[in-house]
Structure formats: C-alpha cells, structure tokens
Amino acid sequence: MSHYHPINLGWSVQGLRWLGLLTQLVGLLALTSGCVLVVPVPTAYHPPGSRRNLTADTAGRFARGGATVYDVVLALGEPDEAVADASQLTYRWERVNLHLLWGWAIPLGETAVGQTWEKTYSRRYAVSFEFDPAGLLQGVKATNERNEVTREQ
C-alpha cells in the first residue's frame, strides 16, 4: 500500500542527502573562493555645500533679550532660511560621521562577480533664532537629525 506524500517529488532519501551535501559544498566553495567585505570608516567632515562656521555650541553664544538680529547676522553671516522681516533666522550644516563599505566578490576564471555598496551616515544640524518686533533675540532652537545615504557601486 503506497501513501501519497505531498512533498515527495520522487527523490530517494539518499538522493536528498546528496543534494543537501552538494548544496553545502557549492555554498562553501563560493564562500571560500570569494570574499565578503565590511569596512567601516569613521570620519568627521562637512560635505560639499555645507557651511562650516557653526557648531553645536553656536546656539548658546547669543543672550536672549540682549542680542539683536544684527548681532547674529554680523557674526554668522547670511542665514540659510529666513523670514523676510528677519523675525526668524535658520542656519543649517551637516557633518559626515561614518562611511560603511560592504559587498561581496567571487572570482570566476579571469574575471570576478560581485557588488559593493557604500552607506554614508551623517547628521544634519539646524539652529533657529527667533526675534521680537524690536529685533531682540527671544528664543533659540537647535535640532539635529540622522541622515543615511546608500550608494550602489
């Protein structure tokens, strides 16, 4: 009496064992003949286009109620965003903290197949100054957010 088994495709137990062994062997060969790379590169630089005259301490340089909008622009230069009446000025900058390179490669005769990626981890900073109608500094808000960019190479 034979029972139909839904996953039995006609392979014998010994055949399945051989197939499993072959798969493992191919996988092992691929891993040992090729390579997998993961390279973290710590950095600390401003990307092109980012201003470099501000730091996280900039927000504390100006006294609320004492500093004026003129003091801020004379010290920091043109803001990156501003309300036309200068009631709010925002300065932005970015710092790249890490490049992460990873990929794989397997030699095939005289050539090789593989792929690499590069991920850039940076942090985007912003400092916003708010002024009253008389132009006196009323509030400072500093923010920063993580930014990740992946590139396939």
Place this chain on the structure above:
Amino acid sequence: MKASEPSAADPFECREGNPTKSKARPGREFLLAALLLVLAGCTTYRNESPQLTASVPLLASLQCGKTTRQELVNDWGVPAASLKGGRIVFYRLEGNGQRLRFSEEAGTWKESRHSLVLIFDANGVLEKSSFVRIQ
C-alpha cells in the same frame, strides 16, 4: 632644605629624564600620532571671528555713514539676499586673498566661501558691516 633637592613647583626647572626608566614604544606613538593627525585634519570648523571689511582690499571702499545701498547695487549688482526691507543685505564671495570675487551662487555654499553682511539705516546709508568666513 638640601641644596641638591629639586624644587617640585618650579615650572622652569630643567629636569633630566632617567633613561633606564623610559620605555619608548615607537609603534604605539606612531599610531597615536597618526590618529591625532587624522582627527585634527577632519575637524575643520571655521570659528574665526568675522573680519572688518576695511581689512579686505576688495571691500575697502565701504564707508560707514557714507556708502549707500544703491551705490553698491550699481557697483556690485543685486545682493545674494536681503532682509527687513533692505536694512540687512548679504553678498557672497568666493576665492581668497587677491583672488576674492563676488559669487552668484545661491542656496548651498559649494563655491562661495565668505558672506559679506551689510546693515543699512532707514535712509539706505551703511551703518555696520562684517566679513564672515563660511567655508
């Protein structure tokens, strides 16, 4: 106090090191120096104070109490930005030293490296100015 006893508090005192106790580790020192060099090279903030415009040859013609906003528009063109109805005006400059020139770049700071800040009074006459290094 004995004459030969060194005074510990004198910062100008010459001290001879004991060569038998010094353990030089050039490998570790080299690595530390290389690491410091790399880190020092990476941290390039431009925190210098704004310059006076009188110290920049290209901007030496600016005179507080005399120069007007309209004169500058005629000579230098439309400013990069202005606020408070023209009371605050910004120009951008690229290059350095003798090669300093006005920039037409807007938005990011890829080419322009300096921001010229001009504060005018209600009559459009220059009151204050500064030259800020951005890049």
